[in-house]
Amino acid sequence: MTQFPLPPGSTIGVLGGGQLGRMLAEAASRLGFDVAVLERDADSPAGRVAAKLLVAPYDDPAALKALAEASDVVTYEFENVPAASLETLMALEVEVAPGPKALSAAQDRVDEKTFLNSQGVATVAFAAAATAAEAAEAVAKIGVPCLMKTRREGYDGKGQRWVEHVADAAAVFEALGARPVIVEAPADFVRELSVIAARGRDGAVVAYPLAENHHEGGILRRTLAPAATTPQLSEQADRIAAKVLTGLGYIGVIGIELFELADGRLLVNEIAPRVHNTGHWTQDGCEVDQFEQHIRAVAGWPLAPARTIAQVEMLNLLGEEVDAWPKFAAEPETRLHLYGKREAKPGRKMGHINRVKPLR
Ligand code: AMP
Numbered sequence: 001m002t003q004f005p006l007p008p009g010s011t012i013g014v015l016g017g018g019q020l021g022r023m024l025a026e027a028a029s030r031l032g033f034d035v036a037v038l039e040r041d042a043d044s045p046a047g048r049v050a051a052k053l054l055v056a057p058y059d060d061p062a063a064l065k066a067l068a069e070a071s072d073v074v075t076y077e078f079e080n081v082p083a084a085s086l087e088t089l090m091a092l093e094v095e096v097a098p099g100p101k102a103l104s105a106a107q108d109r110v111d112e113k114t115f116l117n118s119q120g121v122a123t124v125a126f127a128a129a130a131t132a133a134e135a136a137e138a139v140a141k142i143g144v145p146c147l148m149k150t151r152r153e154g155y156d157g158k159g160q161r162w163v164e165h166v167a168d169a170a171a172v173f174e175a176l177g178a179r180p181v182i183v184e185a186p187a188d189f190v191r192e193l194s195v196i197a198a199r200g201r202d203g204a205v206v207a208y209p210l211a212e213n214h215h216e217g218g219i220l221r222r223t224l225a226p227a228a229t230t231p232q233l234s235e236q237a238d239r240i241a242a243k244v245l246t247g248l249g250y251i252g253v254i255g256i257e258l259f260e261l262a263d264g265r266l267l268v269n270e271i272a273p274r275v276h277n278t279g280h281w282t283q284d285g286c287e288v289d290q291f292e293q294h295i296r297a298v299a300g301w302p303l304a305p306a307r308t309i310a311q312v313e314m315l316n317l318l319g320e321e322v323d324a325w326p327k328f329a330a331e332p333e334t335r336l337h338l339y340g341k342r343e344a345k346p347g348r349k350m351g352h353i354n355r356v357k358p359l360r
Pocket of ligand 1: 215257
């Protein structure tokens with residue numbers, strides 16, 4: 001069995017080679033670790049900064065075996081890793097963090113909300129459906145307008161549609177691919193917030209201050225953090241984070257997306273069992289950012305306090321927006337984070353900037 005804390009010089013395996021993996025690898029290397037990445041694409045953002053790269057599908061048995069042999073602990077940078085891959089790794093007796101409970105809760109929107117409610121964490125009202133007839137029943141039960149989403153594999157607003165009339169339910173169900181769905185009541189939110197939090201191997205929980213998020217076309221555009229809040233709102237977020245992390249027996253950083261209602265209550269929209277785009281502000285706004293915090297957690301190191309050093313406006317650079325890098329590089333208050341992706345497709349996350357101001 002692996003002994004924790006992992007000493008510097010150990011290897012951290014990462015499933016997935018995107019920008020989150022790249023920033024995890026950078027943080028890991030600062031602490032003296034090597035990173036081994038398993039990724040399908042031979043030319044990925046994380047693959048190019050990793051000490052070891054395995055190019056294969058995420059469920060390739062030989063590649064998973066090689067990753068297990070190379071790594072002292074394995075983590076992942078996206079939640080659609082096949083659950084069976086984690087089982088394969090665990091059967092090979094390598095530590096995996098976060099564990100399979102978090103992954104399965106995050107992969108299925110019905111299981112996710114059922115878990116949250118079981119922990120006393122509030123969500124919108126919801127109903128599950130697997131056929132067109134059940135979808136019509138679910139819409140009638142929840143009421144219109146409501147949101148129909150595929151239970152699995154939705155991200156950045158994909159795989160979801162509003163339903164305006166009960167009579168439309170079956171057609172929307174078909175348009176979503178006639179796959180199992182969740183029907184959600186609308187959240188009448190005043191703001192979308194998120195809390196990034198971590199739980200260590202010793203059970204300690206650290207939550208960063210709330211971030212305020214703005215989406216466009218389902219994609220995160222802008223984060224303002226620390227968000228303007230009241231102590232009550234921050235305490236509510238901290239309580240939610242502690243319940244979720246403890247309930248999952250979680251190890252690592254999690255992103256929890258929240259709706260703030262007019263009466264001050266917070267509902268959880270979804271949980272992402274990984275470092276999160278709405279936590280990128282911590283790179284320039286906190287003493288220790290979410291990437292280092294995640295590496296500390298999975299390596300069994302003490303978590304760092306979530307101390308804030310600056311006010312940050314984070315803007316995602318999507319597609320060709322990244323071509324403006326010379327302008328951003330010339331702004332004294334702007335920190336530029338680019339992912340090294342070769343091709344700027346529309347909507348693709350190419351990088352982000354953190355505009356930094358002194359704390360208010
Ligand atoms: P999701 O893919 O579930 O994160 O949803 C993407 C975005 O759709 C969220 O950030 C919200 O802006 C919106 N949204 C999702 N679920 C609801 C809901 N139940 N009520 C209102 N808006 C929602």
